[in-house]
Amino acid sequence: xxxxxxxxxxxxxxxxxxxxxxxxxxxxxxxxxxxxxxxxxxxxxxxxxxxxxxxxxxxxxxxxxxxxxxxxxxxxxxxxxxxxxxxxxxxxxxxxxxxxxxxxxxxxxx
Amino acid sequence: xxxxxxxxxxxxxxxxxxxxxxxxxxxxxxxxxxxxxxxxxxxxxxxxxxxxxxxxxxxxxxxxxxxxxxxxxxxxxxxxxxxxxxxxxxxxxxxxxxxxxxxxxxxxxxxxxxxxxxxxxxxxxxxxxxxxxxxxxxxxxxxxxxxxxxxxxxxxxxxxxxxxxxxxxxxxxxxxxxxxxxxxxxxxxxxxxxxxxxxxxxxxxxxxxxxxxxxxxxxxxxxxxxxxxxxxxxxxxxxxxxxxxxxxxxxxxxxxxxxxxxxxxxxxxxxxxxxxxxxxxxxxxxxxxxxxxxxxxxxxxxxxxxxxxxxxxxxxxxxxxxxxxxxxxxxxxxxxxxxxxx
Numbered sequence: 001x002x003x004x005x006x007x008x009x010x011x012x013x014x015x016x017x018x019x020x021x022x023x024x025x026x027x028x029x030x031x032x033x034x035x036x037x038x039x040x041x042x043x044x045x046x047x048x049x050x051x052x053x054x055x056x057x058x059x060x061x062x063x064x065x066x067x068x069x070x071x072x073x074x075x076x077x078x079x080x081x082x083x084x085x086x087x088x089x090x091x092x093x094x095x096x097x098x099x100x101x102x103x104x105x106x107x108x109x110x
Numbered sequence: 111x112x113x114x115x116x117x118x119x120x121x122x123x124x125x126x127x128x129x130x131x132x133x134x135x136x137x138x139x140x141x142x143x144x145x146x147x148x149x150x151x152x153x154x155x156x157x158x159x160x161x162x163x164x165x166x167x168x169x170x171x172x173x174x175x176x177x178x179x180x181x182x183x184x185x186x187x188x189x190x191x192x193x194x195x196x197x198x199x200x201x202x203x204x205x206x207x208x209x210x211x212x213x214x215x216x217x218x219x220x221x222x223x224x225x226x227x228x229x230x231x232x233x234x235x236x237x238x239x240x241x242x243x244x245x246x247x248x249x250x251x252x253x254x255x256x257x258x259x260x261x262x263x264x265x266x267x268x269x270x271x272x273x274x275x276x277x278x279x280x281x282x283x284x285x286x287x288x289x290x291x292x293x294x295x296x297x298x299x300x301x302x303x304x305x306x307x308x309x310x311x312x313x314x315x316x317x318x319x320x321x322x323x324x325x326x327x328x329x330x331x332x333x334x335x336x337x338x339x340x341x342x343x344x345x346x347x348x349x350x351x352x353x354x355x356x357x358x359x360x361x362x363x364x365x366x367x368x369x370x371x372x373x374x375x376x377x378x379x380x381x382x383x384x385x386x387x388x389x390x391x392x393x394x395x396x397x398x399x400x401x402x403x404x405x406x407x408x409x410x411x412x413x414x415x416x417x418x419x420x421x422x423x424x425x426x427x428x429x430x431x432x433x434x435x436x437x438x439x440x441x442x443x444x445x446x447x448x449x450x451x452x
Contacts, residue, residue: 070310073317073325075267
């Protein structure tokens with residue numbers, strides 16, 4: 001028994017057990033954004049979602065979007081690059097805060 | 111088609127009670143009946159130079175079953191007697207390894223039938239796994255007889271293709287397609303049709319056929335200077351080797367659930383069993399190649415063979431469905447000619 005169980009994803013709809021109208025609005029929005037070709041293709045959206053899933057470390061989303069990427073024709077090279085984009089962004093976001101550190105150093109007369 | 115919503119579609123009741131395909135059709139008031147018989151699909155041999163992970167025929171170099179001359183001739187007789195059957199679709203195994211393969215093609219062409227061969231590409235280089243007989247003549251033979259060549263290429267990259275079909279298969283397939291291109295296959299205005307087949311390596315549904323075809327054409331042209339006509343996307347059927355893989359990996363129920371959730375009535379209307387008859391190596395007849403592999407023989411008081419073939423009676427038969435049929439009705443549908451829901 002783990003905190004995150006794969007089978008628990010099936011229970012996502014239970015969020016609508018209370019205040020169902022809010023869940024309905026979310027799912028409609030979610031499916032419109034991710035489930036249709038628009039200015040971005042479904043494949044491009046799935047690759048973005050896969051990258052976000054890794055950055056946010058959501059095991060449900062990693063499972064779901066690994067499959068979604070394959071079912072929209074993406075391949076492991078493209079998926080791995082998407083994860084590297086997420087990792088590079090995370091690294092860059094950490095490092096760019098070095099500017100704030102430098103600002104603080106200067107305020108300390110260094 | 112019904113959209114596959116990545117997260118929301120997971121919210122479904124227990125589907126184990128819905129594995130019954132017939133009940134599913136009844137509930138939806140669908141009743142797919144035979145509409146015509148335009149294709150005779152003949153599985154002439156289970157022998158193959160490959161042993162692919164997904165193969166629903168369980169074909170391999172170890173298999174020995176093959177159609178005898180009398181049954182081949184009866185198939186030709188059926189084609190002669192029935193003008194409405196316009197296509198002969200020869201499959202296996204690797205059908206080219208059958209001793210009467212060339213004869214079968216040549217005789218069918220004399221009858222002005224459109225002949226399709228399910229050609230695995232590598233047999234051209236591998237030859238006969240037992241006798242060593244060369245099959246290098248195949249590209250020229252296909253071209254001379256204007257055979258439509260239909261070949262599996264699980265992806266336009268080496269990784270997926272070799273994972274499914276064995277190490278070295280991708281590079282060999284590329285060179286085999288080159289030989290076919292050199293004969294005019296896939297080129298404009300030659301009338302020589304080369305169609306490729308995609309099926310997923312694992313437990314997911316095929317991407318949209320049209321989009322993937324564009325990717326295949328771009329990548330094969332840019333990287334290998336290869337051309338082909340159409341891409342057919344096919345769903346993995348939960349039978350035989352693939353079913354065993356699903357059971358071993360504990361994903362059988364998950365896969366069935368995926369197929370059932372993606373059930374598409376339009377795909378059910380277009381299932382291939384409505385327009386073809388499948389013939390086994392021993393002459394028994396079936397609604398499709400998958401039913402053949404599951405021994406679901408067409409019955410009319412008794413199990414039927416090619417020697418009982420009666421076109422009009424077969425048109426009035428009930429098609430035999432079972433849980434594997436969810437594979438043909440998921441998403442955009444799946445058949446030997448690709449998607450079925452337009």
